[in-house]
Each structure stands twice: as C-alpha cells, then as structure tokens.
Amino acid sequence: MNIGIIGAGNIGASLARKLASAGHVVKLANSRGPESLQDIVQGTDVIAATKEDAVRDADVIILSVPYAKMPELAALLADVPASTIVVDTSNYYPARDQAIAEVDNGKPETLWSSEQIGRPLVKAWNALLAQTLDEAGSEAETPDRIAIPIAGDDPVAKAVVSGLVSETGFDTVDAGTLTESWRLQPGTPAYCTELSAEDLKAALGAAQEGLAPSKRDAIMQSMVDGSVPFNRAAMIANNRAMTGSITD
Incomplete structure (x- = not known):
C-alpha cells in the first residue's frame, strides 16, 4: 500500500517507521522539506518527500500535524482522489493551539477538521502517547493487547485503517461516527489510558462529553506544573485517575 504521512513529529515519524517496516511504501513530509527529514529516515525504508509528492498516488494519507494547522491542508488535498483514505x-x-470557538462549543475535533479540509476523515492513533506507540505495540492475538479507538463515517475506510493500526502493534475498537468521536478526545477515559479492547469499549461508553474539556485542561496543567513526571507510566496513571478510566 502507498502511504503518505504529513507531519514528522513523534507520532508521524513513528508511524512512518512502523508502516514501512510492515512492507508499505511510505513517504514522509513536513513543512520544512525533505532535506530536514534525513535524520528521521536514515536507516529505514521511509522516503523523505515533499508534501505534494507524499499525497500523490497515495492509498492512505495520514495527517499528523498540529491541530490548528489542519485547515492549511485543504489546498494540498484538493486534488486527491475521493477513494483515498485520509486519517487524522x-x-x-x-x-x-489557537482557540477554536466551534470546538470549544462542543463540535467534535475531527468533525471540524473534516469540514475545514472538505473531505471525510478517519480518526485514529490520536488516543495514545508517542511513547506508547514506540514501546508498547505487540503482535495480533497477544493477550490483553493494548487497543486504541477509531472513528469515522465510512466502514470500509475504518476497516483499512484498523488493519494498519494492527500492523503498528495495537487492536482497535470502533467508537462510531465522527459525530461520536468526542468519546476519544483528550479528557475522556479512552484517551491515552492503555486499555485492552474489552476495557476500552467500556471506557468509550463511560465518557461524559461535558466533562472532557475541564479534565483535559487539568491533565495538561498537571504536566506543565511538574506534579506529574513526563514519562509514560506516570502519565498513563494520571490520565486513568483523572478521567475515571477503567483500570482493573
């Protein structure tokens, strides 16, 4: 499969390496050009590319850019075929990020992003720490394999993305449509809490939409003020405690 990834931060770079190792043709691009990606792609099969080249002839495009930058990708994706799956x-x-009134007033994040770029999106790989993606993946059928939620309006696209998620080391749980994707946003029990598929289903069901923003901000503040160490174990434990996530 031809996969283009826009954004070479921790998540985008890790996905590029994992998916290239799984045998896909992966092109990675950022805003600074291919020459700035040499340290990331060195020793891998990942191809450093321009943004335009990364989306050209791609079967799947993964957008891993800062949230407020999503509208800037509309022009880049304007001529991408409708059959291409785009992941947020x-x-x-x-x-x-800059404050976005519609999202602050309750519009699900990826529904807003989909409207900005003018095409359907699948939400995936957002609800795990970069450290989790790097360190905690396991083979399919591994007992208590960590699962991550996905959301989208196209069942076929979600099935393709679920397969890619499995290749990066994780099970998936379908969280529903983009309208329901608030259930996997920051501040919810499903967000960055490293749950098995069974527990993740329960966590998605337990999410409370109105409480998520305040919990998101409190979790962020606990890291900014240093009360929670910036390491995977501490952040996962804090997320579970502050969101009421299932831990048994």
Missing part, C-alpha cells in the same frame, strides 16, 4: 491523528489543546 491530531488533538485539540486550546492552551497550546
């Missing part, structure tokens, strides 16, 4: 891995943090 981003998350909205108003303290980090």
Whole structure:
C-alpha cells in the first residue's frame, strides 16, 4: 500500500517507521522539506518527500500535524482522489493551539477538521502517547493487547485503517461516527489510558462529553506544573485517575 504521512513529529515519524517496516511504501513530509527529514529516515525504508509528492498516488494519507494547522491542508488535498483514505491523528489543546470557538462549543475535533479540509476523515492513533506507540505495540492475538479507538463515517475506510493500526502493534475498537468521536478526545477515559479492547469499549461508553474539556485542561496543567513526571507510566496513571478510566 502507498502511504503518505504529513507531519514528522513523534507520532508521524513513528508511524512512518512502523508502516514501512510492515512492507508499505511510505513517504514522509513536513513543512520544512525533505532535506530536514534525513535524520528521521536514515536507516529505514521511509522516503523523505515533499508534501505534494507524499499525497500523490497515495492509498492512505495520514495527517499528523498540529491541530490548528489542519485547515492549511485543504489546498494540498484538493486534488486527491475521493477513494483515498485520509486519517487524522491530531488533538485539540486550546492552551497550546489557537482557540477554536466551534470546538470549544462542543463540535467534535475531527468533525471540524473534516469540514475545514472538505473531505471525510478517519480518526485514529490520536488516543495514545508517542511513547506508547514506540514501546508498547505487540503482535495480533497477544493477550490483553493494548487497543486504541477509531472513528469515522465510512466502514470500509475504518476497516483499512484498523488493519494498519494492527500492523503498528495495537487492536482497535470502533467508537462510531465522527459525530461520536468526542468519546476519544483528550479528557475522556479512552484517551491515552492503555486499555485492552474489552476495557476500552467500556471506557468509550463511560465518557461524559461535558466533562472532557475541564479534565483535559487539568491533565495538561498537571504536566506543565511538574506534579506529574513526563514519562509514560506516570502519565498513563494520571490520565486513568483523572478521567475515571477503567483500570482493573
């Protein structure tokens, strides 16, 4: 499969390496050009590309850019065929991103992004830490394999993305349509809590839409003020405690 990834931060770069190792043709691009990606692609099969080249002839395009930058990708994707699956891995943090009134007023993050770029999206790989993606993947059928939620309006596209997620080391749980994708946004029990598929289903069902933003901001503040160490174990434990996630 031909996969283009826009954004070479921790998530985008890790996905590029994992999916290339799984045998896909992966082109990775960022805003600074291919020459800035040499340290990331060195020793891998990942191809450093321009943004235009990364989306050309891609079967799947993964957008892993800062949330507020999503509208800037509309022009890049304008001529991409409708059959191409586009995945959104981003998350909205108003303290980090510019404030977006529609999202602050309750519009699901990826529904807003889909409207900005003018095409359907699948939400995936957003609800796990970069460290989890790098360190905690396992083979399919592994007992208690970590699962991540996905959401989207096209069942066929979600099935393709679920297969790619499995190749990166994780099970998936279908969280529903983009309208329902608030259930996997920051501040919910499903977000960055490293649950098995069974527990993740329960966590998605337990999410409370109105409480998520305040919990998101409190979790972010706990890391900014240093009360939670910036390591995987501490952040997962804090996320579980502050969101009421299932841990048994």
